[in-house]
Amino acid sequence: MRLPAPRFLPAINWQLVTPVVSGAVLAVALGELVCFVVAAIDGGGGTLAFGAPAAVLIPLSVAGLTLARRLRAAPIRARDGFLAVTLAWLVAAVAGAAPFLIEGTFDRVGDAFFESMSGLTTTGATLVPVLEREPDAILLWRSLSQWLGGVGIVVLVVAIAPATGLASQRVFYAELSGVTAERLTPRVASTAKIISTIYVTLTAAGIVAFWAAGMPVWDALNHGMTTIATGGFSTRTESLGAFDSLAIELVALVLMVLGGINFAFYWLVLRRRDRMWPQAAEVRAFLLIIVAVSAVLTVTLLASDAGLGFGESVRAATFTTVSFITTTGIVTDDFDVWHDFARLGLVCLMFIGACAGSTTGGMKVIRVMLLAKAAGQELQRQLQPKAVQVLRVPGRVYSEGVRRGVLAFFLVYLLVFAFSTLVMAAFGLDAVSATSAASSTLNVVGTGLGTVGPTESFASIPEAGRWYLSFLMLVGRLEVFTVLVLLTPAFWRRSVA
């Protein structure tokens, strides 16, 4: 069987796109089915909101997967993966928005889409004013969407549905681009399985730890999923602050750090390979940054008139540092009232992000390490023009292609950020708010300064601005290039293979 290729969308490789999109939708639909069951048992509402989409989407996606097997095999080109993955995320976000609209959580489509995208990309920015008023099923869906998006929808699809015969490596690398892609086994499907297994294990451990730290089971379940995904959705309006427990904060702290570490690193540690580098170098740098920034923030808090004691300062500084560098965005303290040095420092932290191959956003520590080295080498080159320079971290030498790639990534990332800040300013945000709104969504953090600060929400941004930010989250989650290549004219030209 062969689908006729529509004239207006030339050269789409349906053989690749169909299974990936169907798989992503199935993952979302299955999540909604779980929520439907919870709603039905719990009786707190939402049965229809989840039952209806699940009833429609599950058969549809299964049909899509079945269909995909019978599609004519087409040669797979570099760009097919980008389109497939971006479409999968967009469709999944739409599918995930349905329950919010049906349940009536939001009146406007844009708000539902924002909330759904914020969940799937693990941004964690919410438009729901008071969470405690929402049905349990809706809260669970928010957490589940973050959990699904945390490790990457496509990774889950590749892990669960290799039988669809899709060219997994293309989509795998489109979702985890550049230096972040790490293949642990010869087959991408088994790599995805390993990553997913590690993810599920860490999640289960997190849920138990939260419960042991004194959280009610329901909250522990939700927070366990959103914290390991470094998303930041909560079941309480006041987020973790509602529990006011040091033990719970510590559990969250550890979970965020664990979620921020390269999943490949866990695998290498488990296998007791002596070749834990260069992942170990990145993890080491990640932890060092956390310690250093926490110390500086603590001093800043003590020196400023925040009125916090030493212990409180350490607690607030460390938690906020980890929350920002892992792009989780859980708020326990109102950092917007801190010294400007600290506030801007937190914005910079968002850009660093945690390790490559983790659930976090941002540029990733390894890229920052390579950027710093490349910058130092450029300075050195001024003195010794003939010196041959090699980009390396302990255990790995990177090619000149990687150097170019990292520099290009940095450039494009900053351009997107600058453009987005301008867009936000055009929507009427003040300078600080515009900057932090753009950085907070591009880096999938979900909280910022000013009008998008810890005590505010994105509700104050005009609707068109929220649509823009929804897409910005996706751009950030897929590490910029995957989405941006779709916007180039060359992508849509027939002749380019």
Add this chain to the structure above:
Amino acid sequence: MRAVKVIVIGSGDVGQHIARTLSAERHDVTVVDMDPARVESLQADLDALVVPGNGASPKVLRRLGVDETDLVCAVTDNDEANVIAAMAAHQLGAGTTVARVRDDDYFEGDASSGRDVLGIDFVIHPERATAADLAESILLPGSVHVEYFANGRLAITESVVDTRSTLLGRPLGERRIMRPNFIFGIIRDGRAIAAEPYHKVQAGDHVLAAAAREDIREVAAQIAGRTVRVREVMIFGAGRVGLPLARKLEKTDLRVSLMERDADRARYVAEHLHRATVLHEEGVSKEALLAHGVDKVGAFVACAGDDRANLLAALHAKQLGAGLNLAVVSREEFTPLVDALGVDAAFSPRLVTAEAILRTVRGANVAAIHLMLGGGEILEVEAEPDCSADGRTLEAAAAMVKARIVAIVRGDRVIMPLPDARVRAGDHVIVFNPRAGVADVKRGFHAA
């Protein structure tokens, strides 16, 4: 002495040198080479059977009677051919197999491990061994070349006599300030001679001296008269010698820079080094050398693939004021130039290969051989029980083997040649032969 049957595969510099040396020692040598023209010219030149053919081919090997051969040396320019030839010879029943391998890829760690994997008895890595020699020589102040014997217990240094040296002026015999008799040889105008008490050394002479490892620093410093520790090394040519040398040196606190003319090789080397600076520089011009600070370096090592370029670079470096000047010189015809150009010491991968092969030929009690560029050799021989030198004074033993006894290593102890010292069975005797000639050494230290 029974003639050893040897097949030498490959008649390049190394193959020729081995064939010549072994043939001079009256062994039965067969040389196999693919190049008919070279075979023809060697047939007239060499007292050996020279045949055209592929030495890696079992057919050829069998025809040459490899199963009755004591030693097969595979020393072509091609690593793979050498490995295959040695493995085939081993399978066909050759006595000892030696293969020269230059690429690091065939090694795991140390050079001798080839045996387990490939079934070859000795894998020789001449470039790597040369690099090790160079590194040790650079790290010993006052020495231009140092070699270690008896598992590193005894060191022999070649040092250049400076104008500030305390040795200058009076005959060696009058010198009382130093350990007795540690100077055993002098190299003047590129020729080695045994040092006698009436010899006077001049500035610019190269002096050979032996000492226990822990004393060698002091000895070298006294001979040289200057003991500037090398802190910066510039390596010219990042080839098969340059890379391992830089690797060794960057593990110390020395600052290492490498110059390489090939861009891809420079990149490769930079990826495989950690601290060293790799410079991509096309020619051998003085300007380029100066731009990278050759006048400030404590040691300059020229080890590119081309002897001429090495000698030229070393000459430039010397004129520009580099401290120690070392060069790798592979081809025999260039060795006279080394001294004439004022290069402090030359190192030859060719000799390193020959040393390893000669050691296997000369019998189990020869523990080490060091061949000197100027023609002399230093041997480490284990005195067998009931050998004719057993129990004799060193003077008597030396007269018996017609060579200078440099030192004796007995267990962990280094014994310098004092008049009352005697040879005992089991001793490792270090012998200096200004001219090659091995039969006498055997007579002295082999069991009767």
